[in-house]
Amino acid sequence: MLKRTKPLLTDSALSSLNYLIAIVSFIALACLSIGIAASSRNIQALQRWILISFLILFSLFGLIFSVWLILRQAHQNAVSIAGKKTDWKIMPHENQRAKLNKEVREIASILETPEEQFSDLVSAYIVAVDLALRQIQEEANMPLMRYVRIGNAEFDAVLIKQDFAICIELVFLVTPVVPQEKINLLLNKTLVAQKTFKQINFEAKTKLLLVLVTQLDRTQEKELRSNLIKKFSSTPVDVDIRLMDFESLQKIYMIG
Known part of the structure; x- marks a missing residue:
């Protein structure tokens, strides 16, 4: 707890x-x-x-x-x-593995990736998440806590900055659409975190930072932004959204 x-x-x-x-x-x-x-x-x-x-x-x-x-x-x-x-709890490695497998399976299904290339997709996903978290940490100029559990809610990272507890979730997109089911899940998790903070008298403002790592062209990115405006026009929690291009992240942090 x-x-x-x-x-x-x-x-x-x-x-x-x-x-x-x-x-x-x-x-x-x-x-x-x-x-x-x-x-x-x-x-x-x-x-x-x-x-x-x-x-x-x-x-x-x-x-x-x-x-x-x-x-x-x-x-x-x-x-x-x-x-x-605060005695922060870390997401168990079994949960991390299950989440990784679920996310990559969804991407593989969209891309119709052959099973023999699944391991390559897993590697790319892990790199994308790591690079995106590095970028967020560098911009905040503060360390992140990775794979944190808050009550029954689990997040890719948490950042305490000023009077905000920022719950960070990363989504790797290969299409200009974030499924509504995923959005609902993220918002509900943030509400759980908010409730948990109140229960332990942690007086931080709770915010969801949704980081979308993409491999889209300009037309698709424009479509994605339009979809995001519609889907996040009204939310029960404070939400910030960041779009990051996977190729650009690799150029910044990886040797070419």
Whole structure:
């Protein structure tokens, strides 16, 4: 079962020290400005009060905004700390093998791949998944946790960034269509993860990152984008979609 230890409040508060210093400096500057305005003899009383009122309102707005920044940063830090202290569960190798076999069998069926070439297709699929995860990790500039189980939901990877728990799923496409059954499965898995996080009081916002690794021409890719807009116009969870070209990934990460 996924478990989490409660993060220390002081861990979040210490990282907000710069914001506190900014607030103190801002208040000091505002008080100085108000004092100068109040003591000025070169402006009329009405103008003086208008200026003082403006400075007070400006100071209040700045104070409220600064407090909001502190609370937002503290929450992000708390999520990050909680993510590091969470006892994440890894997808068993049997499940990884079963998922791999299922995905590749589906692709082989579409491509009508002969059985003697099935192992080559497996190798290509494994490479595609690995390269795509490398690309996501490089863009995030943060390490990924691969093959993670959250409650009863299993994902190719999970990334904790700011106050988001990003559940990552990869799909290798050889046609410009993502089956609706697969979409429903992915959304349901993300809902399970979201529910599990709530049960352990892990206060992260849950998001699904769907990475589509493709081998499509421009016309097919355009058709795919159109299909995705229709199918993901309304979802019960936050969803980001990334399209990656398999050939381009190989050029980036593999020796030609």
